[in-house]
Each structure stands twice: as structure tokens, then as C-alpha cells.
Amino acid sequence: MVLATRRLNMPALPIQNLRTVAFVGHAGSGKTSLVEALLFAAGATRSLGTVERGSTVCDYDPLERELGHSIKCGITHGAFRGLELHLLDTPGFPDFAGHALPALTAVDMVAVVVDARNGVELQADRMMRAATERGLCRMVIVNKIDAPNVNLSAVVADIRARWGRQCLLLDIPAHNGRDIVELLDHDQGSGDLGSIAEAHRVLVDQLVEEDEALLARFLDTGEDPSPMELHAPFEAALRQGHLVPIVFTSARTAVGVPELLHVIETLAPNPAEGNPPRFERVDGEEISTFPVRPDPAAHVLAHVFRTWYDPYLGKIAAFRMHQGTMKKEHSLLAGDALRPFKAAHLYRLRGKEFDEVDTLVPGEIGAIAKVEELNLFTVIHDHPDEAQLRVAPITMPRPMHGVAVETRKHTDEQRMFEVLHKLEVEDPCVLVERHPTLNETVLLGLGDLHLRILLQRLATRFRLDLTTRPPRVPYRETITRPAEGHCRHKKQTGGAGQFGEVFLRVEPLARGAGFEFVDAVRGGVIPGSFIPAVEKGVRRGLLEGAVAGFPVYDIRVTVYDGKTHAVDGKEVAFFAAGRKAVIQAVQAAEPIVLEPIVAIEVSVEQGLLGQVAAELATRQGHVNGTEQRAAGMATVIGEAPLAELGDFGSRLKSMSGGGGSYLLNPSHYAPVAPGAQTRLAKAWERQEEADA
Structure with a gap:
């Protein structure tokens, strides 16, 4: 990969000419092929790539080509009739949700792709629900309508049963799926799903309800508004969630692809028409909504929705512009960091290709290289007043599938930790846990496939030779009743000695409460300077466990008495006394695993x-x-x-x-x-x- 495959010398487009769409859905529904077909139909590519040949724009990773499925969020752009389209192709396996969910924060429109053969599948349902919770404009694309024996009526019924009656047909297949009829422009004839007139009537009735003047005129005259008059009500219905349009395509045969491109051109929201992005201002414990305006003249405001490491460019951060105009060499700030950075180069992305640009405006998706401070959801801005802003959090599944990893060569151990950290940076659903008491490093992901791909990356991309085994289960210990513990640590071997005595009690806390340390010592019998050493010893004892070697949770430890020595009283002595006293108390408190x-x-x-x-x-x-x-x-x-x-x-x-x-x-x-x-x-x- 080179620094820039081409340079785009073109003026910044008005935001009305920008569209950002994320394609989401279950694995195998045809999202990547659909994005490829749209790029080709728009004239943004010279040839039509296929997943089977490994020649698509978005699935360029060797592991994606081997698997035949997306494993990260593909980012691309293309021009069409004066518009600039920014398209995100998200993975459909639940294992890669960490690459799919952040894409929802970067777009004005979410297209949920449904396989006509299978109806609403697991990941499509999850992504639709996440997009709904985010307040995003949504549409449904029923793809693969050319497949044999598909029951489109049943698929539409399933969509409406799961996602609501607001899911209405925007177009309709005809002639056994060989043609597509757009319902806003046609009100006669029949299609594969029945009467075109009836479907047209249902759609128009829904739209005119969004505009009182149109509704009054429609009731008076009975005449349908023109498609141009229905544009504003259509956008309002999308924003309010009163309409989720359903369209039909076959990415393989290109049926419905020109019509889908027309929908994106004429009906998909631009940055000023979609619901505003959800930003929050955090002031201590107070969180308030922060209004964002897609104004190119305002302060710069953007956020990172994907990061990864390129072997040539280093760390890459892909971001969505929300406000202001970002220029090369612009002095920028990352989150609440005080030190500014400058973007030596700004890019738009076409899969693996980098197109260098001079400016980026609200609604565009761009990228910056070699800025280590930029991580997932970092807010990029240019004014100190924006330092406390954040993107409203999006709920991520927690990684629960683990594998213990270890280098075959001891000399590779430090590099292993550096590489594992890079995996965490690239995927929010990757977690690396180090268990010192078990001498174990565990790589956690969302499933077996997720872990397999991560391990392949470690081997092929980072050249790490690892051994793996099932991780130990993260058991815990806790206590079931109060108890007391005592230890006098005394060590005299000639010269200065060690002395520290601790009395403490333990009590069970509610499940999930964690650990609570209470200093109830009075009269200075344990000097205040030694209390931190006692707490450190207590924490060490709880970490080691008392029943089966697992950490102790949900416990309150109260230190209430003790003794020191004017000469031999030392931190190390009180550390040891605290550790032994708490182990004794836990063992007496009827501990359980x-x-x-x-x-x-x-x-x-x-x-x-x-x-x-x-x-x-x-x-x-x-x-x-x-x-x-x-x-x-x-x-x-x-x-x-x-x-x-x-x-x-x-x-x-x-x-x-x-x-x-x-x-x-x-x-x-x-x-x-x-x-x-x-x-x-x-x-x-x-x-x-x-x-x-």
C-alpha cells in the first residue's frame, strides 16, 4: 500500500450533495456484493468485482478473501450525478459485531440487508434494533430476489411482524423478479406482490400524514402530491421512524440496483436532513446533550469510528465529519488532550486505496494516519470548549470466548503484548486479560470464529509463533458470614527487625459490590503512614484466595486495631500482617467458590x-x-x-x-x-x- 493512490483536486461539495449509508445484516445476505454493484452502477469502478473471485473493493483483506465474508468494516466512496456517496460495508457474522456497531455512529442512513431466501436473521435483527435505538433513518433491502423458490410475501410479512407496520414497500418486483417498479412514480398494474395501485396508495397515505397542508389538499381534491412534493414528508417520516422503506434487489443480476441508487440519490437523507448525531457534554457526573450543526463554518467536530494498523502507514483512524471544515495541516485536538496535532495528510478511502484530499466537510468520511492519540470514538475538534464532548455510547457485546496464549520463544513475550494491544485498539470486542496468579494471558473475543481469525492474524500478519490452550475459568471466592483475623508479623535476624500487628474483621457484601476497605483504627496504634501498606497486604491476600486460589470478591475488610514498634515498625511488616490476617479471616468466614x-x-x-x-x-x-x-x-x-x-x-x-x-x-x-x-x-x- 502506498501513501496515496491518487490525489483528488476537487472543491468541497455542499452538504446537500453528500450521502452516508451503512449496509448491515446477517452474513451471506449479500452486503458486499450490493455495495460493489452500487459502485459499478454509479460509475465509481471500471469493473464489477465479486466475492467469489476476491475482487471486491471492500473485502481486500487476505483473510476475508479466504473466508468469503467480511470481517471488518469496509469503507469506500464514489461520485454519482454530482453527489458523493460514502458507503460502509459491515460484517454480518455476530463474531465481528465490534466492527459493525461503531459504523452506526458514522452515517445518516442504515440499510438493513435481508436475504430473500431466509428472511430476518439474527444479526439483521440485532443491527436493526441498534439502529432504531440510535434514532437513525433506516431502510430494508431484500436482496437475492433472483434465488429459486423465494417467497417474497412471506419475507415482507416477517419484516413487518418483527420491525413494525411502518415498514412499507417503496418499490415492488415485477415479472418474476426481473423488473422493479418504483411506487412513488407508478400507481397502475400489478407486481409480484400484488396490486401496485394498492401499495402506492398505502405509501402515499403514510407520507401525506407528515404534512398538514398536503394532507388537507389531498383530502379536498383526492389528487396525489407529486414525488417532489413528497420529498420533505418522506424525510420527516424517516427521521421520526414513521417510515422504514422496503426495496428489492439482486446484486448478482443487478435487478433493482439502479432503483436503489436512485433512492439513495433522491430520498436518502443528507447531513442536514437526517437526525443529528448524538453527542454529549460530560461535566463531572453531569451529562447533557450537545447540539451539533452540519455547518462548514463552525468549529471542527468529528469522531473516530474505526482504527487499524497499516504495515506502511502505521495507525489509521477513520472518522466522520459532523461540523466545520477540516484542512491539511489544520491544528486539531483529540478528546481532552491538551497537546494539538496536525494532519499532514487527509484521505478519503476506497477500500484499501487512499485518496488524498485538501479539505473535508460535514457529512464526509475521512482518514488520518500516524496519530497515536486517535482511538475508537475519540472526538476530533479544534477548540478547547469541545474537550469534554463525547459520542453517546453504543452498547457493545462483551467478549466471553477465550483462549490462553503463550509465545514459544521467551524473547517474543514483550512483542506479543504489544501486538495484542493493537488487536484491542482495532476491535472493541477484543479483550486481553493477564492473570498473574494463574500465570496466564487470555485473548477474549465474541466467538470461535472471532478467535480463529485473531489467531490467524497473529501468525500471518505479525509473525508470532504462539501456543494456545483453553483458559482457566474465572472463578471467584466470597464469604458467607462475618469473621475476624489477626496476625503479628515479627522478624528478628540481627540488626533492624520487622514488626507489625493487625486485627481486622471481614463481612460479606451484596453480589457485585466488589471490595471495600475501612480504616477504623483509633489512637494511632497503627500509624497512618502504615495503613496503605496494610491495605496493600489485604488486597494481595484477597487476590490469592483462601479456598481454591481464586480472587475474593464482595467483601468489606475493616482494620480496627494493631500494634507497631518504634524501631522495627515497617511497611513490609504491616503488608505481611495485613495479608495473613485477611486470609485467616476469610478462611473462618465460611468461604465459597x-x-x-x-x-x-x-x-x-x-x-x-x-x-x-x-x-x-x-x-x-x-x-x-x-x-x-x-x-x-x-x-x-x-x-x-x-x-x-x-x-x-x-x-x-x-x-x-x-x-x-x-x-x-x-x-x-x-x-x-x-x-x-x-x-x-x-x-x-x-x-x-x-x-x-
């Missing part, structure tokens, strides 16, 4: 519901409910101990022929069975003896 319970969603064919329920039962889990989906699919919602789900992915793959998927989210901690606690305690004892 807790295990993580996770919420699980399993998507399978309806005929497998019984097998999934039985499988969860064998793993000490249970089913809380089921949801029926289109195309014979269903979702099982339940809970299970994380320790029991180690091989659930492979079992589900075998059970469903590879057609099932599942998602884990943390739920709560619960006591393990008494037999399990005994086994864990004995295993810890054996390990302690081996290490002695």
Missing part, C-alpha cells in the same frame, strides 16, 4: 430446539424461552455455567451441520456445587504442593 453464569442465545433450525434444550440441560443450563424466526429458524434463550460450555461450539456445529450460531453475554456469578468446590480446592492444594 462462585462460577460465572452466562446468558446464551442459540440460533438454529426450529427442528433442533429440543436437542439444544437437552444439550443445555446436560451442561447444567436451562432454557428461558424461544423466539421463532423466518425460514424455519428459531432462537433459544437460556443460561448456563461458563465452565460447562468449553466445547459447546463444536457440539452445536455437529448438531446443526454448521448452520447454528450462538452468542454469550455475562449474566451473574453463582455458587458452584459442593462437589465442584471440593475438587477445585484439592486441585489448588496439589498445585501449591508442587510449587513449594
Whole structure:
């Protein structure tokens, strides 16, 4: 990759000529192919790439070409009839939600792509709900209408049942899916879904309700407003969520693609027509909404929605411009950082290609290289008054699938941690945990596929030779009743000695309360300068555990008495006394081991519901409910101990022929069975003896 594949010497466009659209949906629904077809139809590319040949603009990563699916948010742009289109192609596997969800913060329109063969699938539903919660303008694209034996009426019914009656046809297939009829311009004839006149009437009736003057005229004369007159009501209906238009395409045959391009051109909101981006001002604990204006003359305001590391350019930050005009060499600020930076180069992106530009205006998506301060959701601005602004948070799934990693060569260990940090920077759903007591580094992701891709990247892109194994389950310990502990630490080996004595009590706290340390010492029997050492010792003792070697949570520790020595009283002595006293107290407080319970969603064919329920039962889990989906699919919602789900992915793959998927989210901690606690305690004892 070179610094810039081409330089664009063109004036900044008015914001009315800008469109930003994110294509979201389930894996295999054809999002990448649809973006490719739109670029080709707009004249932005000279040839039509395909996923099968690995020649699409957005899926340029070697792992994407090998997998045949997107694994990151593809970013591209193209000109069309005086417009500038900024298109985001998001991955459809739930494992890569960390690359899909942030895209919602960067666009004015979300296009939810639905496979005509399968109806509303899991990730399409999740992304639609997330876009709705964000208050974004939305549309539905039913793709692959050329597939054999599709039932478009059933798909539309499924869409409306799941996402509301506001989902209305904007166009309609005709002649067995070979043509598309736009309903705003046509009110006669019949299509593959029935009467064009009836569908036209439903759409127009919905739109005229958005404009009182149009509605009054329509009721008086009975004449339909012109498509031009319906533009403003259409935008209002999109903003209010009163209309979610449904259109039909086949990316493979290009049926419906020109019509979709026309919809984006004439009806998709520009930055001034969409709902304003959600920014907040944080002042201490007070959070207020911050109004954003897409005004090129205002202060610069943008935010980062994707970061990654390029082998030649270093760290890349892709961002959405919301306000002001950003220019090369402009002095900018990152979040609340006080030191300004300058963007030596500004880019628009076309997949892997960088187009250098001189300016960026509200509504555009740009990129900056080699600015380490720019991370996901960092606000870019040019005025100190904006230092406390942030993008309203978007809920991310928590990574729960883990693998323990270790370098084969000890000399690679530091580099491994540096590379793992880069993975965390690139994907908000990647988490690296270091467990010193277990001497274990765990790489966490959203699923087996996610972890497999991450490990492949570590091996091929970063040349790291790692060994992997299942991670230890993150058990916890807690106490069930109050107890007291005492330790006098005394060490005399000639010369200056060590002396520190601590009395403390422990009490259980509510689940999830964590740790609370209380200094109740009176009269200076433990000098105030030694209390921090006592607390450090207490924390160390709780980290080491008292039953099976797991950290102790949900506990209050109160230090109330002790003794020191004028000469031998030292921090190290009070550290040791605090550690030993709290371990003694925990052991006397009837401690128990807790295990993580996770919420699980399993998507399978309806005929497998019984097998999934039985499988969860064998793993000490249970089913809380089921949801029926289109195309014979269903979702099982339940809970299970994380320790029991180690091989659930492979079992589900075998059970469903590879057609099932599942998602884990943390739920709560619960006591393990008494037999399990005994086994864990004995295993810890054996390990302690081996290490002695």
C-alpha cells in the first residue's frame, strides 16, 4: 500500500450533495456484493468485482478473501450525478459485531440487508434494533430476489411482524423478479406482490400524514402530491421512524440496483436532513446533550469510528465529519488532550486505496494516519470548549470466548503484548486479560470464529509463533458470614527487625459490590503512614484466595486495631500482617467458590430446539424461552455455567451441520456445587504442593 493512490483536486461539495449509508445484516445476505454493484452502477469502478473471485473493493483483506465474508468494516466512496456517496460495508457474522456497531455512529442512513431466501436473521435483527435505538433513518433491502423458490410475501410479512407496520414497500418486483417498479412514480398494474395501485396508495397515505397542508389538499381534491412534493414528508417520516422503506434487489443480476441508487440519490437523507448525531457534554457526573450543526463554518467536530494498523502507514483512524471544515495541516485536538496535532495528510478511502484530499466537510468520511492519540470514538475538534464532548455510547457485546496464549520463544513475550494491544485498539470486542496468579494471558473475543481469525492474524500478519490452550475459568471466592483475623508479623535476624500487628474483621457484601476497605483504627496504634501498606497486604491476600486460589470478591475488610514498634515498625511488616490476617479471616468466614453464569442465545433450525434444550440441560443450563424466526429458524434463550460450555461450539456445529450460531453475554456469578468446590480446592492444594 502506498501513501496515496491518487490525489483528488476537487472543491468541497455542499452538504446537500453528500450521502452516508451503512449496509448491515446477517452474513451471506449479500452486503458486499450490493455495495460493489452500487459502485459499478454509479460509475465509481471500471469493473464489477465479486466475492467469489476476491475482487471486491471492500473485502481486500487476505483473510476475508479466504473466508468469503467480511470481517471488518469496509469503507469506500464514489461520485454519482454530482453527489458523493460514502458507503460502509459491515460484517454480518455476530463474531465481528465490534466492527459493525461503531459504523452506526458514522452515517445518516442504515440499510438493513435481508436475504430473500431466509428472511430476518439474527444479526439483521440485532443491527436493526441498534439502529432504531440510535434514532437513525433506516431502510430494508431484500436482496437475492433472483434465488429459486423465494417467497417474497412471506419475507415482507416477517419484516413487518418483527420491525413494525411502518415498514412499507417503496418499490415492488415485477415479472418474476426481473423488473422493479418504483411506487412513488407508478400507481397502475400489478407486481409480484400484488396490486401496485394498492401499495402506492398505502405509501402515499403514510407520507401525506407528515404534512398538514398536503394532507388537507389531498383530502379536498383526492389528487396525489407529486414525488417532489413528497420529498420533505418522506424525510420527516424517516427521521421520526414513521417510515422504514422496503426495496428489492439482486446484486448478482443487478435487478433493482439502479432503483436503489436512485433512492439513495433522491430520498436518502443528507447531513442536514437526517437526525443529528448524538453527542454529549460530560461535566463531572453531569451529562447533557450537545447540539451539533452540519455547518462548514463552525468549529471542527468529528469522531473516530474505526482504527487499524497499516504495515506502511502505521495507525489509521477513520472518522466522520459532523461540523466545520477540516484542512491539511489544520491544528486539531483529540478528546481532552491538551497537546494539538496536525494532519499532514487527509484521505478519503476506497477500500484499501487512499485518496488524498485538501479539505473535508460535514457529512464526509475521512482518514488520518500516524496519530497515536486517535482511538475508537475519540472526538476530533479544534477548540478547547469541545474537550469534554463525547459520542453517546453504543452498547457493545462483551467478549466471553477465550483462549490462553503463550509465545514459544521467551524473547517474543514483550512483542506479543504489544501486538495484542493493537488487536484491542482495532476491535472493541477484543479483550486481553493477564492473570498473574494463574500465570496466564487470555485473548477474549465474541466467538470461535472471532478467535480463529485473531489467531490467524497473529501468525500471518505479525509473525508470532504462539501456543494456545483453553483458559482457566474465572472463578471467584466470597464469604458467607462475618469473621475476624489477626496476625503479628515479627522478624528478628540481627540488626533492624520487622514488626507489625493487625486485627481486622471481614463481612460479606451484596453480589457485585466488589471490595471495600475501612480504616477504623483509633489512637494511632497503627500509624497512618502504615495503613496503605496494610491495605496493600489485604488486597494481595484477597487476590490469592483462601479456598481454591481464586480472587475474593464482595467483601468489606475493616482494620480496627494493631500494634507497631518504634524501631522495627515497617511497611513490609504491616503488608505481611495485613495479608495473613485477611486470609485467616476469610478462611473462618465460611468461604465459597462462585462460577460465572452466562446468558446464551442459540440460533438454529426450529427442528433442533429440543436437542439444544437437552444439550443445555446436560451442561447444567436451562432454557428461558424461544423466539421463532423466518425460514424455519428459531432462537433459544437460556443460561448456563461458563465452565460447562468449553466445547459447546463444536457440539452445536455437529448438531446443526454448521448452520447454528450462538452468542454469550455475562449474566451473574453463582455458587458452584459442593462437589465442584471440593475438587477445585484439592486441585489448588496439589498445585501449591508442587510449587513449594
